[in-house]
Amino acid sequence: MGRSPCCEKSHTNKGAWTKEEDDRLIAHIRAHGEGGWRSLPKAAGLLRCGKSCRLRWINYLRPDLKRGNFSEEEDELIIKLHSILGNKWSLIAARLPGRTDNEIKNYWNSHIKRKLLSRGLDPGSHRPLCFPHHNNTTSPSRPAPDHEFPAFQNLKTPEITDFFQQYRSESSPIVPEASDAEEHPDLNLNLCISLPSNSPPRREQSFQRP
DNA sequence: AAATTAATCAACCGCGGTACA
DNA sequence: ATGTACCGCGGTTGATTAATT
Incomplete structure (x- = not known):
């Protein structure tokens, strides 16, 4: 048996986000902070699955995103x-x-x-x-x-x-x-020492477990 | 000017891993 | 110890836009 789909069959929107959906998501996260993605859609009055909300926020709506071409x-x-x-x-x-x-x-x-x-x-x-x-x-x-x-x-x-x-x-x-x-004489990334301070450590922290 | 092909990128999907009951 | 709900990741898709024929 495979796992059940992330979003129950109940009617959820898919595809491109509308301005109204964006506004609802932004308002909800402003008020309640990030996280709780599974329960967010209902709480925010969105017909979306939690995954979709998370993705939209992380990749597009987050206020700290840089826009424009890569330098x-x-x-x-x-x-x-x-x-x-x-x-x-x-x-x-x-x-x-x-x-x-x-x-x-x-x-x-x-x-x-x-x-x-x-x-x-x-x-x-x-x-x-x-x-x-x-x-x-x-x-x-x-x-x-x-x-x-x-x-x-x-x-x-x-x-x-x-x-x-x-x-x-x-x-x-x-x-x-x-x-x-x-190969990388000019690159000191401190990859073993530090994790970026502006985002919480993610999966890789599991490697630190004894 | 229309048709066809290619490029772009937002969004989706399934899975691995963690947290916690 | 075990089950499971959930999060986050990386691969992939497909709709839209741009370029080419």
């Missing part, structure tokens, strides 16, 4: 954090004030992946692109024809196209291999 500095910080943390979007978001995990995840998938590819880096590993190859070595090998990499097909930009052309015309890798020890 170049934010881009670089996201890239560095991702190279260390992987897809731990909430941990990454905790290091970018005013940004949400969802926003960063979306931004990663739609922009930064492309940016890394255009630099000749694999967005997953942050290593120089290494294409599937019969010899199975870790050193970069020459790119195979595009049709062998459908995953890249929809990420093409002029920069990426340029990269492939340049890569094909060179006899040696254009991106030197980074040594593990030197």
Whole structure:
């Protein structure tokens, strides 16, 4: 048996939020604070499940959210954090004030992946692109024809196209291999020591349990 | 100008984990 | 010790908007 759905079948709205729903949610949280998501909808007079309310607040209505495009500095910080943390979007978001995990995840998938590819880096590993190859070595090998990499097909930009052309015309890798020890010489994140002060520690605190 | 394809991103879903009875 | 209600996370979807043909 699977678990029951988070929202009982009773009539709940889904999809985009209306201004009226937003106003109700904001008013309720102003009056009662965050939390109690399960019971909030009823208390606030919303025909939504608690999860939906939480998501709307955290990702869109919270007053401390930054709006607008990511800065170049934010881009670089996201890239560095991702190279260390992987897809731990909430941990990454905790290091970018005013940004949400969802926003960063979306931004990663739609922009930064492309940016890394255009630099000749694999967005997953942050290593120089290494294409599937019969010899199975870790050193970069020459790119195979595009049709062998459908995953890249929809990420093409002029920069990426340029990269492939340049890569094909060179006899040696254009991106030197980074040594593990030197990978982040300028980054001191104190990841082991501190958690961000502006948000409560979340799941990862479980790691501290004896 | 219309049709088609791609990009964006808000919102959803299922699951893992915690708190607490 | 065990069950379960709930929270938060990460992957994914799909509606809308933008770009391209």
